Amino acid sequence: MKEIKINTDSRNYPVLMGTDILNKNNFKEFSHKEILLVIDSKIDESVKKEVQINLSNISSKYSELTIEANEENKSSDTLSMIHDVLIEHSYSRDCILFALGGGIICDITGFAAATYLRGVDFVLIPSTLLSQVDASVGGKTAINHPKGKNMIGAFHQPSKVLTDTKLLKSLEKVRIREGLAEIIKHALIKDKTFFKWLEENIEDLLEGNDVKLLEAISKSIEIKAEVVSKDETEQGIRKWLNFGHTFGHAIEVYGNYKKFSHGEAVAMGMVMATNLSQKILNLEKVEKDKIKRLVHSILTEELLKTEFHPKNLINLMSADKKKKGDNLNFILLSSIGEAQILSGIDESDIIESIKLT
């Protein structure tokens, strides 16, 4: 088992990670608490049972709610369902919510905890690679609004994160690739050595090798932890974590949130941001080629053939909520591991970078 400490202005908490960390020892500190467990409907039965037994055995009050994880359900209706259970069973301010699921379940449970009785504690047990390296670290919680993703939310840090790689065994292959996109992003903005390690180990990671995945998750969380510790509420360097996301969010909308998953859109966005980095920050061609090779290896042939209408994509980027004033913000690389925030970039340069080659 490995432990990484996340230190933020509002709270310090541990992320425990390993191949068997959902045992009762890691739940002991929650004994005699009122507990609500929110579960993703696709969690493997045996892992689910282990968590259910461990929590129901120690709690003073126990309820659970199973939710089908899709973006439509990341809604105010589902949030109300969680609040309804808490209110019907008279949960006090001293209660604690547990999320067992991917980013959707983590985000909505976190937001339910942030808003119930003006804020109660919660623990995350992320069950997808993406949520283990991204959504479970940093305290962003949210639900969607019909007009946009993650529009209603709060910064609310969990009390603890339990990251167990055995949960990844039941994941579809595409979900591993989505998580790898965020892992590659972490290397690109902060750590050249880790990028090189990813180049050498990408095949094992794609095949779901436990040991390698744990190493990648741990390194990736360390990078995100360092960034959010310095900038909890995204006033400065936390924006680096949006590398590939200005293009990526627009790509998600371009495909109506159906054609491309978040991870796929981010991966394609990273290729475009890399093209723009060469143009604007003189990122060396040899580094650009290395980045593309690695990112291409997590995308399918079919996705790599996608052609975008640049003007349409730029219009969608301008509608993104992270836009400041009239300028689009881009996170660009001067070299692998060195990120910068830039705005005021000529539209012609952005248009030129919208390609996957």
Ligand SMILES: NC(=O)c1ccc[n+]([C@@H]2O[C@H](COP(=O)([O-])OP(=O)(O)OC[C@H]3O[C@@H](n4cnc5c(N)ncnc54)[C@H](O)[C@@H]3O)[C@@H](O)[C@H]2O)c1
């Ligand atoms: N809070 C943050 O900082 C942050 C960061 C990145 C993404 N997000 C959010 O996270 C969400 C995406 O998260 P995600 O990629 O984890 O996807 P997800 O939560 O949508 O899960 C993807 C699919 O995998 C299934 N699943 C989950 N765990 C499983 C398991 N162990 N075995 C089999 N199937 C499983 C789910 O039921 C779902 O069908 C988005 O809503 C995004 O906005 C939040």
